Amino acid sequence: MSTTSVTSASGTTGPPATAVPLEADLTVVARRHPWRWVGVGVVLVLLAMFVHGLATNPGWDWPTFFQFFATRTVFSALWVTVQLTVYGTVLGFVLGAVLASMRLSGSPFLQVVAWGYIWAFRSIPLIVQLLFWFNIAYLYQELSLGIPFGPEFVHFSTNNLFGPLGAAVLGLALHQAAYAAEIIRGGIISVDAGQTEAAAALGIPKRRQFFRIVLPQAMRSILPNGANEVISLFKGTSIVSVMAIPELFYQVQVIYGRNSRVVPLLMVATVWYIVLTTLLSIVQYYVERRFARGTTR
Numbered sequence: 396m397s398t399t400s401v402t403s404a405s406g407t408t409g410p411p412a413t414a415v416p417l418e419a420d421l422t423v424v425a426r427r428h429p430w431r432w433v434g435v436g437v438v439l440v441l442l443a444m445f446v447h448g449l450a451t452n453p454g455w456d457w458p459t460f461f462q463f464f465a466t467r468t469v470f471s472a473l474w475v476t477v478q479l480t481v482y483g484t485v486l487g488f489v490l491g492a493v494l495a496s497m498r499l500s501g502s503p504f505l506q507v508v509a510w511g512y513i514w515a516f517r518s519i520p521l522i523v524q525l526l527f528w529f530n531i532a533y534l535y536q537e538l539s540l541g542i543p544f545g546p547e548f549v550h551f552s553t554n555n556l557f558g559p560l561g562a563a564v565l566g567l568a569l570h571q572a573a574y575a576a577e578i579i580r581g582g583i584i585s586v587d588a589g590q591t592e593a594a595a596a597l598g599i600p601k602r603r604q605f606f607r608i609v610l611p612q613a614m615r616s617i618l619p620n621g622a623n624e625v626i627s628l629f630k631g632t633s634i635v636s637v638m639a640i641p642e643l644f645y646q647v648q649v650i651y652g653r654n655s656r657v658v659p660l661l662m663v664a665t666v667w668y669i670v671l672t673t674l675l676s677i678v679q680y681y682v683e684r685r686f687a688r689g690t691t692r
Contacts, residue, residue: 491575
């Protein structure tokens with residue numbers, strides 16, 4: 396039996412060549428993750444215990460929960476909550492866009508004004524702002540328009556300026572605008588400056604640069620944070636209960652104040668908050684996916 400040897404260029408004989416095994420001869424063994432399955436088991440056990448407690452603990456009082464979950468009173472209060480969220484979001488983000496453009500402008504005056512607004516409304520707690528607007532008639536019985544420190548041309552009473560719902564919308568919108576401004580500004584400055592430089596070199600007008608190049612890319616950064624703010628505002632509307640506005644949380648408080656069924660009534664509000672927050676999250680997902688076209692597979 397002969398052995399094949401390899402001869403180098405110098406004429407020396409090397410060791411015999413070994414055959415490289417084919418891939419078909421290799422056994423592929425999947426990587427095992429035992430601790431992952433342990434974690435899954437622990438979570439499933441805890442989830443089963445939680446569901447079992449919900450089903451068997453009489454303290455949850457599910458009959459009372461189902462009795463009030465879909466009543467006309469709760470639906471009416473839920474509609475007020477949705478109105479507060481929509482008005483606060485729309486007005487807050489519109490004003491926030493104006494403040495963001497002021498902060499990004501080349502005018503030091505506009506930058507200082509916008510920064511001062513954001514600083515003030517982020518520093519004052521929301522409940523204080525709401526109570527201030529609700530009690531503005533106590534501080535200023537009349538407001539007027541005219542020459543500063545001079546004659547007044549128009550004046551009106553603050554008692555009829557806006558009601559509790561108007562004060563709540565105003566407070567939520569002004570508070571939301573401070574955070575929306577920073578979210579929008581952060582999204583715009585996240586776009587690489589080379590994008591606008593290239594567009595300017597091609598002769599594209601600045602307005603078109605912003606709406607067709609900068610804004611679509613900035614929306615990828617704005618949307619996640621903006622959606623979080625909307626969801627936070629939706630749940631934060633419960634704070635207007637201090638103004639006796641019949642939104643969801645206030646109405647639930649009124650009901651359990653009459654029948655003393657605190658836990659099931661709180662669960663009514665909790666489940667509705669979860670349902671609407673889930674719907675907002677679904678909308679966020681599809682909007683984000685639309686603006687992410689061409690960047691992800």
